[in-house]
Amino acid sequence: MNEVLQYLIADEDGIYVDGTLGDGGHSAAILKKFENSKVIGIDEDADALKIASKNLSLFGNRITLIQGNFADLESLVREEARYNYVDGVLLDIGLRQEVVDDPDRGFSFRHDGPLDMRFNKHSQLTAYIVVNRYPQKRLAEILRRYGDVSQSRYIANRIVFARIKSPIATTNQLTQIIKSLFPSSATKNVLQKVFQAIRIEVNDEFNALESALKQSLEILNPGGKIAVISYHSGEDRIVKKFFATESKDCICPPELPVCRCGHKKSLKIITKKPIIPSADEVKNNRSARSAKLRVAQKI
Template sequence: MTSFSPECWVAQHAPNPGVSYAVTLWRVDAVPVDQFDRWNRECLGLRKALREAAESGNTKQAQLIADKLNSLNTNFSNHILSLRARAGRELTGGNDLRAVLQADKGVLGFELGNAAVWVLLQLTDERGVEQHIENWRTEAPEALGDVESILQSCSAQQADQWQQDHRAKGQKVFASEEAAQATLFRHTTVLGREATDALLPTEGKVILDATLGGGGHSELLLQCGAIVWGIDRDPTACAAARKRLEAYGSHMHVLTGCFGDARELLHNEGVGSVDGIVADLGISSPQVDTPQRGFSFLTEGPLDMRMDPQSPRCAADIINDATETEIADILHLYGEERAARAIAHRIVQQRAISPITTTTRLADIICSVLPRRSKQHPATRSFQALRIAVNDELGQLEILLKEGFSLLRSGGRFAVITFHSLEDRTVKRFFERVSKPELDRPEWPGPRPNPDYAARVITRKPITPGAEELSSNPRSRSAKLRVLEKI
């Protein structure tokens, strides 16, 4: 039997003081009968001995037996988690189960295996452990229709330790809706007035805010009477914006998802076209300022960098699994890093010693190749590159430009704010492609009509932040706004 690593998820919230519970659930037939029988017999024997010791008042003996029982259960639980389920009988419906566990406010973390799931639970409302399990079983019947379970208690301190250890190992972090709302989400809107004015928002106009973030651009548009559909792939941002903009009632709609899917997301809501689109690319300040999100090389955190904490591949997956050439290509293409090959080589050497799972370790590895020579930290370009790769940012942008443009009504405007040359180049090229009436090439006898011609560029030169914005928000320094109008 081959062992494998279960998929681990850690909640953003810390446990409350008190007792937590570790629950292991597995499909009855996923574990060989003889192994189950052996564990069950030993368990029953220890439970009987524990009862007897407790009844006779022998607390020392009872404690010894309780410890034995605990370690028996921990070992068995680890064993079944590392099992690959027997052919055809694996724990199916994993996606449903993952969603159910992530939505449960009491869940502090879980490990989802092929044969079993291990859940760290804290009771936060009047429901008991059994009721939580019953709820998971009802919501994810395919995964938990027919399961055996082991239940163990642990202190808040142990639960906290588990969360910390798993975060440090770079496990995937999720935020429950409640935790997300509790998080302070502060992002200073860049080129707010310039971008919203460019969309000519008036009463009743329908505008798509493709990068909702903290809701800054949306709010300015709502203040002009527009109806706003806001999309963000980060559920934390969506929860915070929903809360911030709730006073605008039915004028504000929040959708969690990728802007590359904007067309489908809006169609599902019965919206076939819009009067304007704003896209303020990149990440928001709370994403970069939260060490657990793993975007920053300045603070220790798991090497994550996913805007959507549920997307399958985080930065640590790339750094530890991709080939040296693939890593070098990412650093070169998306970070325009000249030392890409040398950095990739050092990464591969270092990960052979132990997996690279934290932001600071990766930053140190990069610094060992590239000593600091300018004001810019040597890891800046590599971290940007990884972030772009993890979130497929340029691929998403290409789709947004194409699909977003097709959503625009004629006279509708598209405003895009970029933060680095790769994004700006992509936007500029697209704007040129749809705004040139004619195309010409040296090998053609003369210019030909451009089949994509359907727009005019409003900003011949990009709009950049003024001195006042630059001094109050240094993060706006590389912002460029380009605006297009469909004709």
């Protein structure tokens, strides 16, 4: 929290987008500390907006709440919130702990529930569809790309074998299949990765992040900043690569003798290395343990 406030705020009277509003913790901290600031809070999850709207009611019209996907950042800010430019964009990717712990949302192998995993309860694709209808090859690819699952083809094969007998309808059924494949010492790690990979596919998380980063550049005032907190290597890679590309003038392959791309840098990287939480913060907030914060500034 302290680092977000320290790095994100370019203008104390500025307008900030919190693209992952959640319970409104970060938004409240900005609005409280900077008395003339304004925040546009976006979340895909209607439940989060309900909670945030209560938590932030004391800030009146300094907070604008919008239900939407940050993949549509530019249109949400310009057409819905009616601001053309902002001074900072914050993305604290992932999901709220309450959602992880809610069996009905189907995000966790620790609770039995339907295979759902949608951030937005109205979207079409569910974990059930991914697990029961995706072809084996695509399933394996998702496990590998989004979860860094090393035995992705083997696991996909076993899932497909199991679903022939009867559909895999619950988190527990999927968990039991994975548990039967590995020694118990390894299962927690594999389960975490498998569930993460399916969740990323269901919510198209990597594409959404890439879109939000690109659109941030369109809506940021010069000097404005993008701050992203990510929780696993796949997300962090996307942010790191985007910042690296946009902070270079030419992005032609090195073997080209002259520049053909005409690319102009639009960002300055503020955090050469990602900021990670202190031991104290991790002690007080276990879910911060894998967080990495990267910040860049629009030129």
